[in-house]
Amino acid sequence: MSRLVASNLCIPGRLEQTSLEVDAGTLTCLIGPNGSGKTSLLHAIAGIGTRDGGVRIDGVDPWRAPPSVRPRLITFFPASRDVKWPLTASDVIRLGGEGEIGPVIADLDLEAFANRRIDQLSTGERTRVLIARALAPRPRVALLDEPVANLDPLWQLKLMEHLRTLASESGQTVIIAAHDLDLAGRFADRLIMMSSGRIVADGGRDLLESGVIGEIFGVERRDGAWQPLA
Amino acid sequence: MKTWLALAALLMAAALLSLVLPWDALGDLFARDRQLGWAVLVELRLPRMLLALTYGAMLGAAGAAVQALFANPLASPDLTGTTSGAALGAVVTAYLLGFSAPIALSIGSVIGALSALLLLLVLAGPRAETGTLLLAGLAISALAGALTTLALALAPSPFAFYDAYDWLLGSLVDRSLNQAAFAAIPAVVVILLLSRLRGALDSLTLGDEVAQSLGHDVARLRIWVVVLTAIGVGACVAIAGAIGFIGLVAPTFARRLTGGHPGQAIIPAALIGGALLLAADLMVRLAPLGRTLPIGVVTALLGAPFFLWLVVHMRWRLGR
Numbered sequence: 001m002s003r004l005v006a007s008n009l010c011i012p013g014r015l016e017q018t019s020l021e022v023d024a025g026t027l028t029c030l031i032g033p034n035g036s037g038k039t040s041l042l043h044a045i046a047g048i049g050t051r052d053g054g055v056r057i058d059g060v061d062p063w064r065a066p067p068s069v070r071p072r073l074i075t076f077f078p079a080s081r082d083v084k085w086p087l088t089a090s091d092v093i094r095l096g097g098e099g100e101i102g103p104v105i106a107d108l109d110l111e112a113f114a115n116r117r118i119d120q121l122s123t124g125e126r127t128r129v130l131i132a133r134a135l136a137p138r139p140r141v142a143l144l145d146e147p148v149a150n151l152d153p154l155w156q157l158k159l160m161e162h163l164r165t166l167a168s169e170s171g172q173t174v175i176i177a178a179h180d181l182d183l184a185g186r187f188a189d190r191l192i193m194m195s196s197g198r199i200v201a202d203g204g205r206d207l208l209e210s211g212v213i214g215e216i217f218g219v220e221r222r223d224g225a226w227q228p229l230a
Numbered sequence: 231m232k233t234w235l236a237l238a239a240l241l242m243a244a245a246l247l248s249l250v251l252p253w254d255a256l257g258d259l260f261a262r263d264r265q266l267g268w269a270v271l272v273e274l275r276l277p278r279m280l281l282a283l284t285y286g287a288m289l290g291a292a293g294a295a296v297q298a299l300f301a302n303p304l305a306s307p308d309l310t311g312t313t314s315g316a317a318l319g320a321v322v323t324a325y326l327l328g329f330s331a332p333i334a335l336s337i338g339s340v341i342g343a344l345s346a347l348l349l350l351l352v353l354a355g356p357r358a359e360t361g362t363l364l365l366a367g368l369a370i371s372a373l374a375g376a377l378t379t380l381a382l383a384l385a386p387s388p389f390a391f392y393d394a395y396d397w398l399l400g401s402l403v404d405r406s407l408n409q410a411a412f413a414a415i416p417a418v419v420v421i422l423l424l425s426r427l428r429g430a431l432d433s434l435t436l437g438d439e440v441a442q443s444l445g446h447d448v449a450r451l452r453i454w455v456v457v458l459t460a461i462g463v464g465a466c467v468a469i470a471g472a473i474g475f476i477g478l479v480a481p482t483f484a485r486r487l488t489g490g491h492p493g494q495a496i497i498p499a500a501l502i503g504g505a506l507l508l509a510a511d512l513m514v515r516l517a518p519l520g521r522t523l524p525i526g527v528v529t530a531l532l533g534a535p536f537f538l539w540l541v542v543h544m545r546w547r548l549g550r
Contacts, residue, residue, distance in 0.1 A: 043439070046442070046444045047442070047443070048439050048443055049439075049442065065443055065445060067429065067430070067433075067444055067445035067446055069445075070443075070444060070445035071444060071445075074443070075443060075444075075445035076439065076440065078436075078437060078439045078440060080437055080439070082437055083435060083436060084301035084434065084435050084436075084437070084492075085301070085490045085491070085492050086488065086490050087435065087489060087490045087491065088490075091489055091490070091491065091499075092436070094433075094445075095432060095433055095435060095436060096323070096444070097444065117490075130436070133436070150443045221512050
């Protein structure tokens, strides 16, 4: 049985009725142009602002799980990097729920500023702290909205590598929304392409070589780079 | 732990001082007539101390909860119009509807406070920017103030203005133990209930989306904070009038003790708020002016400069 079973998710005006199954130990990338419904699908799975449809994680309904249990089932990292109060980086990570924060601080190389206030960090550093918050409870399903945005090229690679390791070695299910097709093609086990609030293609990395990319994004690969369709 | 003990000790000291100061008159009385001394202590000073302690604590806790909810350090019951709304509710109940029993005043006050808070949510939105929040609060305060004056002007009693003046500016004087209990009991219950929401309020630090993904029902949380704050502040205003700035000052200091966590600051803010209002009341009693100042005037005189400092500090931090 799949780790994540989502059925009949729907957010009126943003996400058409969508069902989805995702296996344990996989890294899935949602790709699609702006406004295609990637964030809405992540919201719908996490039960944010909608209760249409249903979600099961290993047979358990995460939407009904109380705050003491929920972060171990599913966590969500939003595209917003906003932190409303000046907590320290480690206090921000602890807001994610109970559990050790030591390992995730080491994984994302946060030792140097774990005790600094979040408002004194750069956007990239803050992004890593907030990702650590979502990963610290070791959720069975981690949903991350644009995790590599604001990160420098080295950290984009390091983060994607780390998410892959979480999937392949710890058996966690990682689903991210991403704009970088090259990163997605390099690290993802599965690509789900969205357009106008619905899933239009679903497959492996070879999806990037198919004509559907040109149809949806209006780009094609020429001379080793993504270029507007000729 | 040390901070908690220090805060509790501070509060106890303020409460004890509030009972015995000024000592001259009380000592004199005890020397002449022991029974009369006790009567003054139990029937005059004890209710006043209890009222100051619980009203201050209520303002501190309500300030902390509302600031956490709006994610804004300038949200407080007075600046956002909650206390003015409560005062309007009490004035309408007492002078236009003609009910003066404490329970009627409390209900009127709570309805007033609730209306003001709901209006604020509608006008400013749930995650208001500072400017919008303060403007909406100002508008609600102004409206409630004008309506209060109107209600007093239309009141059948020709002495309504004179009668309501002291109470409107906040006063802890000459309240009975029974009256104090009408404020203190709801205040204590509300503070404890608000403190149960601390985890959810802390999670709002990361925004509504994350709080929801962590399993907190943000819409229900908002309703709880608004209703509890209205009940607690309303009950206190009905007995002791509108007292400002404690709800702004206490949470700011409390968050320094909780590493910035807005929800965990609720109980420390209550302890600090209680100590602050006790201290302000002591100043009222000990000030060598020959007459009693309304306590709301004292908290405003001390709180307004703090408010200005907070505004400048925020401007400086935002780099504008």
